[in-house]
Amino acid sequence: MVKPKPDQKLRLEQLRSIVLDLMQDMDIWNETNTEILTKINLGVLRINATQRHGVTRWKKGSDISNLEPSDVEEINIHPLLLDDKWSAYAAFVLHHEYIHALGFREHDKQFRFLEKSWPGSKAVKHGSEFTEFLRLKNAKWIWTCQNCNKEFPRKKPSKGRYKCRDCDTILKDRKI
Ligand SMILES: [Zn+2]
Numbered sequence: 001m002v003k004p005k006p007d008q009k010l011r012l013e014q015l016r017s018i019v020l021d022l023m024q025d026m027d028i029w030n031e032t033n034t035e036i037l038t039k040i041n042l043g044v045l046r047i048n049a050t051q052r053h054g055v056t057r058w059k060k061g062s063d064i065s066n067l068e069p070s071d072v073e074e075i076n077i078h079p080l081l082l083d084d085k086w087s088a089y090a091a092f093v094l095h096h097e098y099i100h101a102l103g104f105r106e107h108d109k110q111f112r113f114l115e116k117s118w119p120g121s122k123a124v125k126h127g128s129e130f131t132e133f134l135r136l137k138n139a140k141w142i143w144t145c146q147n148c149n150k151e152f153p154r155k156k157p158s159k160g161r162y163k164c165r166d167c168d169t170i171l172k173d174r175k176i
């Protein structure tokens with residue numbers, strides 16, 4: 001766990017109130033006490049995390065067959081999502097984590113239905129943009145296509161194992 005800095009704390013609180021306000025208006029949460037989610041501590045992931053944009057950590061010894069918001073140790077959000085530029089996607093991510101916190105542990109059909117009910121319809125697109133942004137930020141290598149000039153920033157070299165997704169040519173490595 002990383003302790004959020006004061007400005008991150010403020011940002012997280014703003015994000016929480018935006019998401020909770022929107023949840024109040026969502027039909028799917030009509031019968032749910034979402035107010036209780038305000039009690040969950042929010043924190044940040046490590047800045048160089050690339051795989052996860054948010055995570056819900058459960059308290060040790062929680063009964064996984066009957067999870068409730070009070071079983072949540074904390075919810076962590078990627079610190080780079082706290083930039084204004086990503087605010088719409090950050091709200092989607094926090095809503096995703098709040099679905100977990102309300103007792104839906106797995107990304108099953110019901111979970112995906114609840115997730116899709118979020119009013120921001122471009123969230124999935126923003127999600128892949130954020131993934132690319134993190135890759136670029138953490139890249140040590142650029143995989144390049146010498147046929148169509150596409151570039152794919154990555155942490156590790158491709159070592160001839162990957163092809164260009166557009167033209168099927170084997171990618172070459174270039175160190176940054
Ligand atoms: Zn999840």
Ligand SMILES: [Zn+2]
Nearest residue numbers: 145148164167
């Ligand atoms: Zn290509």
